[in-house]
Amino acid sequence: MLVLTRKLNEAIQIGDDIEVKIIAVDGDQVKIGIEAPKHIDIHRKEIYLSIQEENNRAASISSELLAKLSSQKK
Template sequence: MLVLTRKKGERVMIGDDIVITVIDIRGDGIRIGFDAPRGVPIQRAEVIAAVSAANTEAASVGATDGERLVDLLSKPPAEPTDG
């Protein structure tokens, strides 16, 4: 891992076409901007981890849950009652 010290407005180049710019520094956080070609995905690691966890959880649905869903979807809608 490369560790750098940068000041507001300074940039880091990755290859020839990705630029990371320090936009602002506030307390214990910084704002950074990314300039990259449209085809380069830029994602926050915590978002990727959350999506991966949700996908894993969704894939682990048991057969009984799936059978219940099929039963619910195959039943005709209930008739409205006067009440």
């Protein structure tokens, strides 16, 4: 993990397309702004993990359903 120190209104550039800027600092909260191309999804980590879990659950249900349907045809 790369750890960088930034002050208010300073930014980090990721590649050519992504900029992360420190917008505000209030106590233990930091507000950041992210500029990135529209095709790049940006989520809070807990939301991203929830999406991944739901996708895995949906994929699992689909394969179970497919197996049931296949066994009913025989």
